[in-house]
Amino acid sequence: MKKSTIMLALGGVMSAAVVGAHLYANQQAELAVQQQIAQFAEQSELLIEHQGSSYNLFTNTVKVQSLVIKEATEQQTLLNIGEFSLQGYEADKISEFTEVKLTNVTLSPVLAAELEQQAGTLAGTSYALTSSLRYNPDNGDSQFKSSVDAAGVAGLKFDFDLGNSTELMTTSMEMQQQGGALTLEQELQMQSKLISAIQTLQPQKLTFAIAGQSKLDALVTELLANKGLTKEQFQQMLAMQLMQVPVSEQVKQGISDFAKGLNGLEVNVSVDEAMDFNTFSQQVQLLAADPEGLEKFLNLQVTGS
Numbered sequence: 001m002k003k004s005t006i007m008l009a010l011g012g013v014m015s016a017a018v019v020g021a022h023l024y025a026n027q028q029a030e031l032a033v034q035q036q037i038a039q040f041a042e043q044s045e046l047l048i049e050h051q052g053s054s055y056n057l058f059t060n061t062v063k064v065q066s067l068v069i070k071e072a073t074e075q076q077t078l079l080n081i082g083e084f085s086l087q088g089y090e091a092d093k094i095s096e097f098t099e100v101k102l103t104n105v106t107l108s109p110v111l112a113a114e115l116e117q118q119a120g121t122l123a124g125t126s127y128a129l130t131s132s133l134r135y136n137p138d139n140g141d142s143q144f145k146s147s148v149d150a151a152g153v154a155g156l157k158f159d160f161d162l163g164n165s166t167e168l169m170t171t172s173m174e175m176q177q178q179g180g181a182l183t184l185e186q187e188l189q190m191q192s193k194l195i196s197a198i199q200t201l202q203p204q205k206l207t208f209a210i211a212g213q214s215k216l217d218a219l220v221t222e223l224l225a226n227k228g229l230t231k232e233q234f235q236q237m238l239a240m241q242l243m244q245v246p247v248s249e250q251v252k253q254g255i256s257d258f259a260k261g262l263n264g265l266e267v268n269v270s271v272d273e274a275m276d277f278n279t280f281s282q283q284v285q286l287l288a289a290d291p292e293g294l295e296k297f298l299n300l301q302v303t304g305s
Helices: 003-043 109-123 166-178 184-199 216-226 231-244 249-261 277-286 291-298
Strands: 046-049 052-056 061-071 077-087 097-107 127-136 141-150 154-163 202-212 264-270 301-304
Touching: 077 109, 097 109, 109 216, 166 184, 184 277, 202 277, 216 231, 231 249, 249 264, 249 301, 277 291
Parallel strands: none
Antiparallel strands: 046 061, 052 061, 061 077, 077 097, 097 127, 127 141, 141 154, 154 202, 202 264, 264 301
16 A cells, blocks of 8 residues: 555544544533533522533633523523633643633623613623633742623733642642532531632732723713712812822822723732732731832832823
8 A cells, every 4th residue: 555545544544533532522521511500500599501512622622602691490591601611621630721711791681771770881791701820830830810801891800920829729629529528527627728728829919900992981981970970070089089198109190090091000019029928918017007118018010091
């Protein structure tokens, strides 16, 4: 047999194997999704309906399409979710990267009508939510990232970098593997281990950001009107309050610029020395009466436009 023929045959076998693996994986993913939905329904007063699911072997991503979240007793729809995706999840080991995404999330007419009274701009839009965790087992560092985007209104971002997170990851994996089969004593022990693991975390950097979009101005105007204020009145009140706050001019200017422009706001905090949460909290308390020293300790940076 010619080498070219052998290569073509081998390619065909490999392709068939990949397709077969995908089909099997998709079947397994659907079974897992059904099990998780059933378990969720047992533990809550909500029901989840969906139209299908799929699994990508290469990216280790499960996707669930067209979810409907309902109140269990009256079967009233609360939320519609275009797609839910989970990437990088590992059942038997600590994943170095895990990400959850919800896209095209919309409120039911009932919830939208309730929100309409307070913030009509938010009631009629769709949302996208993303949350991820990246873990480096070599040095124990972790990066938590989360974001919420209200289409046409604004995007919110919250990132938190932590050191010494190996104990937390190990404890979380242990809790995941044990599932719900725990006695009260075992549950208390796991909670104690989890608290201990959290206390040993080392805060490194925190970022909070708002990215204004075209309808953010309308939303702010709407919220202020509910309080009986105009934008001009609010800006005057803010300026007076900032004059009394003992922070740097850089911080005041960043907040003031965002209040005027509503284009973007970013707040950054970082810690130069490695320290656990207990030590960090103690240092913050010691500097509570020294705003300038506290701002320097936190490396606080605020920019706005």
